[in-house]
Amino acid sequence: MSEETVHNILKSMDSEYDRLCARALLSADRSRSEFYNLGLKPDAAIKAVKRVNNDFQEHQNAQVSATDLLKLRLRERKDKLLSQLQNIRKLEVAKKESWPQKRLEELEENGSS
Numbered sequence: 566m567s568e569e570t571v572h573n574i575l576k577s578m579d580s581e582y583d584r585l586c587a588r589a590l591l592s593a594d595r596s597r598s599e600f601y602n603l604g605l606k607p608d609a610a611i612k613a614v615k616r617v618n619n620d621f622q623e624h625q626n627a628q629v630s631a632t633d634l635l636k637l638r639l640r641e642r643k644d645k646l647l648s649q650l651q652n653i654r655k656l657e658v659a660k661k662e663s664w665p666q667k668r669l670e671e672l673e674e675n676g677s678s
Contacts (some may be wrong), residue, residue, distance in 0.1 A: 568604035589613040
C-alpha cells in the first residue's frame with residue numbers, strides 16, 4: 566500500500582476517531598520503518614492503539630454495567646408484579662367468601678371468555 570493510498574483512505578473517513586482506529590490497525594503488523602514509509606508517525610500510532618484499547622475497555626465496562634442495571638430493574642419489576650399478583654389472589658380468596666354465588670359465576674364467565 567502506498568503512502569498516497571493510505572492518506573486518501575484516511576481523508577475519506579468521517580471522524581478523527583475513525584482515522585485514529587485506522588492508524589491503530591495499520592500499525593498492528595508493521596515495523597516502525599514500514600509505518601514511516603506510509604507517511605505516518607509510529608509514536609502517534611502507539612498512542613492510538615492505547616486509546617482505542619482504553620475506549621474499547623470502557624465500552625465493554627459500560628455494556629456490562631448497563632446489562633447489570635437492566636437485569637436489576639427487571640428483577641425488581643418482576644418481584645413487584647409477583648407481589649401484586651399475590652395480593653390480588655389473597656383479595657380474591659377473601660372476596661369469594663363474601664360475594665354471592667351469582668357474582669362469582671359472572672366473574673368466572675367473564676374471566677374465561
